[in-house]
Amino acid sequence: MTRIYVPRDSSALALGADAIAAAIASEAAQRGVAIELIRNGSRGLLYLEPLIEVETADGKRIGYANVEPQEIGALFDAGFAQGKPHARCVGVVDEIPYLKNQQRLTFARVGLTDPLSTDDYVAHGGLEGLRHALAMTPAAACDALIESGLRGRGGAAFPAGIKWRTVAQAHADQKYIVCNADEGDSGTFSDRMIMESDPYVLIEGMTIAGMSTGATVGYIYVRSEYPHSIAALEEAIRRARAAGWLGGDVLGSGRRFELFVAKGAGAYVCGEETALLDSLEGKRGIVRAKPPLPALSGLYGKPTVINNVITLATVPIIFAKGAAFYKDFGMGRSRGTLPFQIAGNVKQGGLVELAFGVTLRELMFDYGGGTASGRPARAVQVGGPLGTYLPESQWDIPMDYEAYAAVGAVVGHGGIVVHDDTSNLADLAQYAMEFCALESCGKCTPCRIGSTRGVEVIAKIRNGDTSEKQITLLRDLCDTMVSGSLCAMGGMTPYPVVSALNHFPEDFGLETTQPTTAAVA
């Protein structure tokens, strides 16, 4: 019986993985070859998708990359079911440097297992963290998370353990765990991959959060653009409940934790935690003023832990292996690893989990292999649409929250979008303002009005009015938005704009010698 793996992650489905799986099953039946077809998650080497793997007699998994459905017959002819060579063969997948050189902690299981198999999950170390957490007091569990140094991976990088402790210490008849799975930033897909390729790790992390804070109900708020994630989570929750991992008696502990999926409806600003809470309550997703903090008055006014998918999915390994193990990775105050997402104009896009401290240049070239177009890379946006554009002079700064903040940039969610030398940064700056105008919730004036004025001013400059007055106006507007907006939507939209203006003034029709004194960046 030969095991053949065909990913079920949407990145592979979008390139015909279902048709490939069907073709393999029918070819095998026709030829009388006994196979076991497993629909695994994605390995994260997205440039190789669809990546089919064949497990050989010695237990190694041989990969066949960029396979197309009509090639299955030829692959069988070449003996791929025995792991024999073929033009599509990329050898033992674990030995591919792109994967081998990573430090996979949060993504340890991703791509190896059938995402929905509870047996697979347990066989690969699942539930160890939850078992440890159940043996700890809530206070000790929160201390352990603080000790690990884990900071919010959604972008704001707030220490997760402090948030948990605040909720644990709050008195209320009901507390909630909310997972922010509204991954709307362009260039990010690590949340999606966890949800589709290892949903149980998120379920386990949220259950640990519940046990550590006294919350008995959790919600995963997933954007409507991720139907595959929603389907995977709903099925995983159903199975976890049947296995006794969720429900009234979590792993026989006598403690309760219920979990539900809620679907967003295409509003980018709902990725902001307080807007998300309003949306989860069924209302328009409008940003709330803070304080009160969600940790004290969150969902329906109750104490609420709200963390990003990657934060919660990292919790199980911290509790399984200990805070010291996790803390050992990273640099400075950025402890552990970050699943970087290499995207945009890049030859080898994919997910690369590494300890903090790696540089953008290493990610772009050692992993990404340079641009997809083959032209020189010019600007890289790190941290999503609200992150700055980094010119080549900044590509050697270590990926560390503080080191990036020192140059006005953000690590954010670890999304990296590469643009080649055909890009126009003035166009991208104008787009940043347009996007803010389109997606602003409208509650605060700097964001609601400022974004529209921003589009107009940039358009004027691009139309040839490059006078000092216009530039000053744009910088002043950006300063107002940074200082006066209620949340990061308006508060950070100026980051890409000002960095584009500072580092790529020629795209705005300005002299390149323009002094780079800036409001931000």
Added chain:
Amino acid sequence: MNNKHIYSPVEEPHLDETTATAPDELVRRHLQPGRTLLAVLHAIQDDVGFVPSATVVPLAKAMNLSRAEVHGVITYYHHFRSDPPAAVTVQLCRAESCRSMGSEALARHIESHTGCHFTQHRHDDAHASAGGGALALESVYCLGQCAQSPSMTINGTLHVKMTPQKFDTLLAAAMAVATHTEEAA
């Protein structure tokens, strides 16, 4: 041959199109204890393809909300449509990663190839006029496939590493399916 009706005529009482989309009936069917307004709206749109504006009043009444609140939620979110969807809906990602891989040139190709225009919001008038038509083009912002840009969906099916040639083929296939379905109905 479907014998279902013979044995269980009460099981599918909504098959008649007029009652299936009757606003009171729609609201009654999807209102459930514990469901928020947003969840009910999703259930309605998943059922009939859009949220008929005639459901606003019964929804408000049933959920003890004002009409403004219900209307506000429907129009706040890009996902909800107030008119029936076109036979084929193309959603092209226009965000940064896809831009870096030529989504804007692709958008121009799609517009000139189809004679339609992209809208940014389902509540735009432009979209309303396309309601129920053959083809609707919508801009979306990130489908989470940024390592394989540019990406799009055609009637909800995801496609990545899109090129103009690939798009033309996929669109022709989708339009053929849509026409076929219409003829069959």
